[in-house]
Amino acid sequence: MLGKDPSKSRRLTVAHDEIIGITVDGCSYEARLGETVLTALRMANGHVHSFEFYPEKRAGFCLMSACQDCWLWHEDGRRLRACTTRAEDGMTLVTLLPEHC
Amino acid sequence: MSTTAVIIGAGPAGMAAAEMLVHAGLHPTVLDEGGQPGGQIFRKPQAQLQRPLEKLYGFDAARARRVNATFASLRSKIDYRPGIQVWAVGNEILHLIDDSGSSVQAWTHLIVAPGAMDRIAPVRGWTAVGLYSLGGAQIALKAEAAVIGRRVIFAGSGPLLYLVAYQYAEAGVDVAAVLETGHPFAQIARLPALLSGGRLFARGLYYMAALRKRGIPILTGVRLQEVIRDSDDRVTALSFRHRGMEQVESCDAVALGHGLRSETQLADLLDIEFSFDAVQRQWLPKTDQDGRSTASNIYLAGDGLSIRGSEIAEASGRLAASALLHDIGLPAPSKVERDRRTMRSAARFREALERTFAYPHEEVAALPDDVVVCRCEGLSAGAIRQTVERCGEADINRVKAFCRVGMGRCQGRLCGAAAAEIVAAASGTTIESVGRMRGQAPIKPIPLAELVRSRP
Amino acid sequence: MSAMFDIAIIGGGLAGCSTALHARLKGASVILFERGRCGGQASGVNYGGVRQQGRHPAELSLSRRSRTIWGSLQQLIGTDCEFAATGHLKLARTDVDMEDLIAHQALLGEHGIHADILDARDLTRRFPYLSGRYAGGSYCGEDGQANPRLVAPAFAKAARALGVVIRENCKIAVAEQAENGFVIRPADGSPAISARRLINTAGAWGAEVAAMFGDVVKETVMAPNMCVTEPIPPLIGPNLGICGGSIYIRQAAHGSVIFGAGLGVADAQALRARPLAEVTLEAAAAAVEMVPHLRNVLLLRSWTGIEGRMPDGLPVLGASPTVEGLFHAFGFSGHGFQLGPAVGAVLAELSLDGDTPTSISGLAMDRFAPFAVPAP
Numbered sequence: 001m002l003g004k005d006p007s008k009s010r011r012l013t014v015a016h017d018e019i020i021g022i023t024v025d026g027c028s029y030e031a032r033l034g035e036t037v038l039t040a041l042r043m044a045n046g047h048v049h050s051f052e053f054y055p056e057k058r059a060g061f062c063l064m065s066a067c068q069d070c071w072l073w074h075e076d077g078r079r080l081r082a083c084t085t086r087a088e089d090g091m092t093l094v095t096l097l098p099e100h101c
Numbered sequence: 102m103s104t105t106a107v108i109i110g111a112g113p114a115g116m117a118a119a120e121m122l123v124h125a126g127l128h129p130t131v132l133d134e135g136g137q138p139g140g141q142i143f144r145k146p147q148a149q150l151q152r153p154l155e156k157l158y159g160f161d162a163a164r165a166r167r168v169n170a171t172f173a174s175l176r177s178k179i180d181y182r183p184g185i186q187v188w189a190v191g192n193e194i195l196h197l198i199d200d201s202g203s204s205v206q207a208w209t210h211l212i213v214a215p216g217a218m219d220r221i222a223p224v225r226g227w228t229a230v231g232l233y234s235l236g237g238a239q240i241a242l243k244a245e246a247a248v249i250g251r252r253v254i255f256a257g258s259g260p261l262l263y264l265v266a267y268q269y270a271e272a273g274v275d276v277a278a279v280l281e282t283g284h285p286f287a288q289i290a291r292l293p294a295l296l297s298g299g300r301l302f303a304r305g306l307y308y309m310a311a312l313r314k315r316g317i318p319i320l321t322g323v324r325l326q327e328v329i330r331d332s333d334d335r336v337t338a339l340s341f342r343h344r345g346m347e348q349v350e351s352c353d354a355v356a357l358g359h360g361l362r363s364e365t366q367l368a369d370l371l372d373i374e375f376s377f378d379a380v381q382r383q384w385l386p387k388t389d390q391d392g393r394s395t396a397s398n399i400y401l402a403g404d405g406l407s408i409r410g411s412e413i414a415e416a417s418g419r420l421a422a423s424a425l426l427h428d429i430g431l432p433a434p435s436k437v438e439r440d441r442r443t444m445r446s447a448a449r450f451r452e453a454l455e456r457t458f459a460y461p462h463e464e465v466a467a468l469p470d471d472v473v474v475c476r477c478e479g480l481s482a483g484a485i486r487q488t489v490e491r492c493g494e495a496d497i498n499r500v501k502a503f504c505r506v507g508m509g510r511c512q513g514r515l516c517g518a519a520a521a522e523i524v525a526a527a528s529g530t531t532i533e534s535v536g537r538m539r540g541q542a543p544i545k546p547i548p549l550a551e552l553v554r555s556r557p
Numbered sequence: 558m559s560a561m562f563d564i565a566i567i568g569g570g571l572a573g574c575s576t577a578l579h580a581r582l583k584g585a586s587v588i589l590f591e592r593g594r595c596g597g598q599a600s601g602v603n604y605g606g607v608r609q610q611g612r613h614p615a616e617l618s619l620s621r622r623s624r625t626i627w628g629s630l631q632q633l634i635g636t637d638c639e640f641a642a643t644g645h646l647k648l649a650r651t652d653v654d655m656e657d658l659i660a661h662q663a664l665l666g667e668h669g670i671h672a673d674i675l676d677a678r679d680l681t682r683r684f685p686y687l688s689g690r691y692a693g694g695s696y697c698g699e700d701g702q703a704n705p706r707l708v709a710p711a712f713a714k715a716a717r718a719l720g721v722v723i724r725e726n727c728k729i730a731v732a733e734q735a736e737n738g739f740v741i742r743p744a745d746g747s748p749a750i751s752a753r754r755l756i757n758t759a760g761a762w763g764a765e766v767a768a769m770f771g772d773v774v775k776e777t778v779m780a781p782n783m784c785v786t787e788p789i790p791p792l793i794g795p796n797l798g799i800c801g802g803s804i805y806i807r808q809a810a811h812g813s814v815i816f817g818a819g820l821g822v823a824d825a826q827a828l829r830a831r832p833l834a835e836v837t838l839e840a841a842a843a844a845v846e847m848v849p850h851l852r853n854v855l856l857l858r859s860w861t862g863i864e865g866r867m868p869d870g871l872p873v874l875g876a877s878p879t880v881e882g883l884f885h886a887f888g889f890s891g892h893g894f895q896l897g898p899a900v901g902a903v904l905a906e907l908s909l910d911g912d913t914p915t916s917i918s919g920l921a922m923d924r925f926a927p928f929a930v931p932a933p
Binding site: 010011012013014015016017018032033034035036039042043046047051053054056057058059060061062063064065066067068069071078079084086 | 134141146147148149150151152218219228230231232233234236237240241242244245246247248249250251272333334335364476477478479509510511512514515545546548550
């Protein structure tokens with residue numbers, strides 16, 4: 001079961017949690033097997049990407065691959081849409097590519 | 102000539118169509134973006150996040166079971182291809198993309214049932230972290246077992262507002278308030294038409310009563326003002342006007358939506374004719390009563406054709422399939438007349454619903470200049486108005502060309518409705534004359550690397 | 558009695574709108590007819606490249622003059638239309654390509670256009686995002702790019718502000734010779750217009766208009782298949798092209814990367830054009846091959862438009878060989894955008910002064926066929 005985790009009250013109880021580990025922007029977080037990357041990020045660092053045209057964090061909107069506001073990157077540069085990608089153990093993700101800084 | 106029947110969408114409409122085609126002896130291909138069938142309404146969690154069906158679907162649990170059972174029985178009789186997206190169309194072929202790369206699918210007869218997404222009326226600050234569409238909030242609950250916040254305000258209009266608020270309350274979430282922008286209870290004249298919705302209408306009342314019973318305030322005639330956020334862009338409160346008074350309610354999440362809007366990009370690419378639906382205030386594909394489009398051998402069904410709800414979606418899926426069968430010379434299934442009657446009687450209810458929970462187009466047209474409308478490009482209502490005024494444009498595609506509204510990743514899905522209202526008001530023309538943003542391939546963004554990777 | 562204008566123009570693309578402005582600046586009374594909206598066809602949907610490099614010798618004087626106008630758009634029409642001299646880099650795959658570039662560099666020099674020849678090491682040093690497969694390239698620093706959607710409408714707006722009459726959504730039913738010039742009857746039944754001079758800048762429909770006067774040339778249509786990505790941080794500086802290849806890539810100031818290769822399908826009569834998915838796929842592959850970083854960038858949109866093409870790939874520009882007072886400029890074969898501003902200046906001179914200082918003899922209509930001059 002997930003430990004004392006401030007996000008726990010947003011995750012609903014299910015029969016059997018299986019915990020996996022992901023890394024986002026270099027920080028480690030726990031996630032739940034079966035959830036999407038978007039859910040994992042909402043519970044973890046709280047956002048998915050930074051808006052291009054002025055400083056603003058984005059964390060998705062529609063959860064059904066319509067709004068396209070939840071694209072981010074694997075550390076190796078591959079693009080992924082958070083709401084349609086399942087979180088996997090060991091995923092290393094970045095919400096900002098190095099050249100964006 | 103042999104028939105290659107392809108169905109796009111494995112939601113209620115697509116599955117109902119598949120079932121009918123299978124019973125007639127066809128072996129349709131069913132393409133779906135999702136990993137599992139059921140569309141949005143019957144969206145299932147992954148096995149690891151499974152919760153009891155009653156908790157997930159409430160009144161619809163029995164239907165959910167039936168849909169699952171139907172799919173299970175169809176599974177071996179259809180070519181079911183989940184996780185695949187139609188990104189472009191060619192001459193009687195569809196261009197597809199999935200994890201293995203790009204491929205094509207030929208068709209002789211096509212049933213298009215891509216469903217709908219939330220219809221958005223922007224509010225100042227709506228790009229904040231923690232604000233989701235009503236549909237998104239529902240998916241977070243149902244499919245992800247991870248709600249959008251600890252203290253949630255539900256805002257907007259329409260049956261979904263009360264349903265999702267109710268589902269959240271049932272799941273133990275602190276529902277701070279339900280803020281309805283319309284005046285549903287003032288619609289006495291519409292009562293008979295609303296009552297004709299029978300069971301659906303009763304459910305709506307049930308949700309409202311259940312919310313009140315829990316002491317959750319339901320305010321109507323609300324004017325939403327601003328989503329307030331902290332320095333990390335996270336939602337902390339929502340300000341609004343109600344009965345002439347400004348109020349601020351604290352929350353860490355907002356679920357926002359004003360009904361649904363059909364996904365019509367694919368129909369556009371297929372060169373289907375559209376007509377303007379004044380009640381839904383959207384351009385929708387033109388079809389006959391059974392879903393035959395103006396393009397040869399292409400049929401439409403479900404919420405992707407017109408917003409009528411999931412029960413009607415099944416009937417419309419069957420009708421599209423029967424039209425297809427008729428057109429290839431197979432006998433018409435016996436239930437066609439019954440489904441047609443269902444569609445006609447539902448139409449009255451649907452129109453009453455649409456008028457009761459109307460899109461707040463006047464408020465949207467009058468959004469303050471600084472409110473962001475196009476969240477992909479960061480364009481405000483003022484930027485759109487300026488384009489209309491400076492460039493003398495009153496056509497949405499021309500406005501798009503000049504100020505970039507609708508040129509971002511969402512391809513106009515989120516901003517299109519609001520942008521059209523603003524253009525119409527700023528140019529003094531009708532919403533119909535403003536036109537619609539045309540669909541362009543790819544229907545959804547695709548990384549170039551995936552596009553160039555071919556299936557083995 | 559219908560109004561008599563000095564100049565009537567058929568076709569409100571960039572060439573027509575520029576003509577309208579330049580003629581008005583010379584004091585002429587001008588009316589322009591456009592069946593849709595100004596800049597609504599090829600002028601508005603093209604790649605947006607603004608380059609002199611790579612052009613056929615017959616176009617270079619015109620192109621040089623146009624570059625001067627591009628650089629002064631702010632003064633001329635009050636907006637720069639996002640024109641930026643980001644440079645044009647034409648890549649060479651082989652040593653033979655390099656020789657072609659060197660020869661072209663000399664030709665450019667004759668027209669006062671400067672280009673630098675770069676070798677493979679220069680490319681790696683200056684443009685590290687390019688895949689390492691090129692022998693070298695030619696870089697023309699004063700070339701660049703602009704936003705095609707903005708330009709023709711901006712010229713139209715400036716022309717209107719100076720008193721040019723622009724009739725949009727106005728199809729022509731009849732255009733014919735008349736006493737003292739020409740008469741044009743709009744299809745909407747509005748009063749006929751008379752003009753001393755008639756200018757045909759009807760783009761992909763230019764040959765159709767020319768044929769009304771017996772100037773018969775063969776014009777086909779082409780539809781450049783264009784693609785655009787999501788915005789990314791600044792990566793690609795110059796407008797990129799390649800010898801003998803069809804891919805071209807540029808990054809707009811906004812951040813999105815526009816690229817194109819190959820052709821979609823166009824129907825000039827139905828006024829419809831659409832990109833082809835298989836062509837988009839090939840263009841995507843070519844783009845990634847040239848700039849590997851684009852692998853992980855999202856394709857957002859593809860589109861095309863209807864452009865006129867002449868058999869030799871060069872536009873028709875100049876006086877009608879048979880009808881006095883009639884002037885043609887059409888068939889820009891996919892590379893008319895940069896030329897547009899100067900085409901307007903030249904047509905204004907030809908029609909009002911009888912001559913132009915810019916060399917355009919290689920673009921004359923009579924290069925296609927012997928044109929019979931009507932017996933006196």
